[in-house]
Amino acid sequence: MTQPVHRIAVLASGHGSNLQALIDAIGQQRLPVELAGVFSDRPRAGALHRAEAAGVPAEAIRPADFATRAQFDEHLFTRIDRVQPDVIVCAGYMRLVSEREVSARLGRMINIHPSLLPAFKGLHTHQQALAAGVAEHGASVHFVSPELDGGPVISQARVPVLAGDDAAALARRVLEREHPLLVQTLRLFAQGRITLVANEVRLDGRALAAPLQMGHDNLLDSPLSQETA
Ligand code: GRF
Numbered sequence: 001m002t003q004p005v006h007r008i009a010v011l012a013s014g015h016g017s018n019l020q021a022l023i024d025a026i027g028q029q030r031l032p033v034e035l036a037g038v039f040s041d042r043p044r045a046g047a048l049h050r051a052e053a054a055g056v057p058a059e060a061i062r063p064a065d066f067a068t069r070a071q072f073d074e075h076l077f078t079r080i081d082r083v084q085p086d087v088i089v090c091a092g093y094m095r096l097v098s099e100r101e102v103s104a105r106l107g108r109m110i111n112i113h114p115s116l117l118p119a120f121k122g123l124h125t126h127q128q129a130l131a132a133g134v135a136e137h138g139a140s141v142h143f144v145s146p147e148l149d150g151g152p153v154i155s156q157a158r159v160p161v162l163a164g165d166d167a168a169a170l171a172r173r174v175l176e177r178e179h180p181l182l183v184q185t186l187r188l189f190a191q192g193r194i195t196l197v198a199n200e201v202r203l204d205g206r207a208l209a210a211p212l213q214m215g216h217d218n219l220l221d222s223p224l225s226q227e228t229a
Contacts, residue, residue: 004192009085016047018091021179107196109144121149180218
């Protein structure tokens, strides 16, 4: 058991449906954390509007206002640190974060990625999955590391790839599973049950041999005896 997570901050560049899933879960007492702030690199991101509508502090910081990526990231994370999050959640944040900022927050930053990592890192994951002809696809929540989409994977949700699927249809099916996956995974952080130790994901202090899997009931299955509901 480790320190329960009480405060989170969200980084998002786009539409913000994952953020909305967190806002709804917090509002319905299904996720006992405080959303301390939402940050974006795009002033017109839908995620910022969702935060404002929910009364959550929201801030856009434009990369174009900074000479270098490092300067932008330093300013961004200084602003994030001000709201004192225990965990920073990247939910549709489309920029690679500088190694300096990531290394300073190892074990405190997570990202949701629309593939079954380590397969299909980077962009256009649904096209990649279709091109590879896989029968199963999905989403992963992982710790952020300096390597893009390369940090230890905490949890995953799977979907079938169906005949006739195009990237848009697959993306919709995956996104539907991303929302409960992110909420369920953050519940474990709120309970103080997930840690990162020596680049290994631990649940209740014990190393996970494989990522937690979300069942069709949208609950995470635990390899350990104790249920994770
Ligand atoms: C999600 O598919 C997420 O996995 C990916 O970007 C998309 C963001 O969706 N990184 P939204 O902005 O949360 O709706």
